[in-house]
Amino acid sequence: QQPQPPRRGAFIVFEGIDRCGKSTQTALLAASLPNSLLRRFPDRTTKTGAIISSYLSHPSSSSASSPSAAATPSPPLPDEAIHLLFSANRWESAASLTALLRAGTNVIVDRYAYSGAAYTAAKGGGGGGGGVAGGLGLEWCKAPDRGLPTPDLVVYVDVAPAVAAARAGYGEERYERIEFQEKVAAAFAELRDERWVVVDGTRPVEEVQRTIEKVAREVVAKAGMEPLREDLWC
Ligand code: 2DT
Ligand code: MG
Numbered sequence: 426q427q428p429q430p431p432r433r434g435a436f437i438v439f440e441g442i443d444r445c446g447k448s449t450q451t452a453l454l455a456a457s458l459p460n461s462l463l464r465r466f467p468d469r470t471t472k473t474g475a476i477i478s479s480y481l482s483h484p485s486s487s488s489a490s491s492p493s494a495a496a497t498p499s500p501p502l503p504d505e506a507i508h509l510l511f512s513a514n515r516w517e518s519a520a521s522l523t524a525l526l527r528a529g530t531n532v533i534v535d536r537y538a539y540s541g542a543a544y545t546a547a548k549g550g551g552g553g554g555g556g557v558a559g560g561l562g563l564e565w566c567k568a569p570d571r572g573l574p575t576p577d578l579v580v581y582v583d584v585a586p587a588v589a590a591a592r593a594g595y596g597e598e599r600y601e602r603i604e605f606q607e608k609v610a611a612a613f614a615e616l617r618d619e620r621w622v623v624v625d626g627t628r629p630v631e632e633v634q635r636t637i638e639k640v641a642r643e644v645v646a647k648a649g650m651e652p653l654r655e656d657l658w659c
Pocket of ligand 2 (some may be wrong): 443444
């Protein structure tokens with residue numbers, strides 16, 4: 426008898442605002458789900474990731490005119506440019522993600538293209554389109570990620586910005602301000618699709634974990650019978 430090719434793995438994405446508990450929950454799921462691997466975006470270990478990491482550690486707002494700009498050797502990156510770098514950072518990993526999935530590994534990622542679109546759109550003055558038709562509008566923000574591997578499940582860890590802000594370490598990186606996070610949350614809401622499951626991130630960690638694990642196991646069972654899609658937002 427011929428050996429069967431492996432069932433493909435499931436592609437599970439976690440999304441949410443800063444300090445919603447995604448990192449805790451992705452780690453717990455990776456530890457409990459057999460044959461799984463955890464990745465995160467931005468992947469700060471690559472060349473684009475190094476630029477992104479330096480951008481994020483800069484404490485200023487999204488404005489390109491911080492007072493310290495004159496003292497730095499290169500001008501701050503425009504919102505459009507950093508957006509494209511975040512997308513490039515995902516495209517760098519796309520082939521390795523699909524290879525893992527095809528080989529039967531369940532791939533769990535902490536943030537993906539939804540964060541990419543939501544965080545940049547939040548700079549464009551709107552939750553969603555916010556009346557911005559061109560640069561930084563939601564459609565513009567989604568465009569560079571079109572055609573990436575499509576998740577089988579998006580777990581949205583839902584926590585109100587005011588609750589997240591009270592958690593440890595808040596405010597260390599760019600974007601960690603309540604007013605901005607409100608806009609990010611509104612943009613996420615516009616990106617919701619049929620693959621999303623919203624979990625209440627204010628429940629106890631173990632309870633959230635059990636809820637997510639149950640959904641994830643169902644998705645893993647189904648994903649093995651469906652082709653892998655590389656048509657995000659197409
Ligand atoms: P972490 O706090 O999860 O390390 O994320 N971000 C993330 C974007 O603006 N665009 C993207 O495409 C991604 C993946 C969200 C660091 C910050 O980077 C933001 C928070
Ligand atoms: Mg963060």
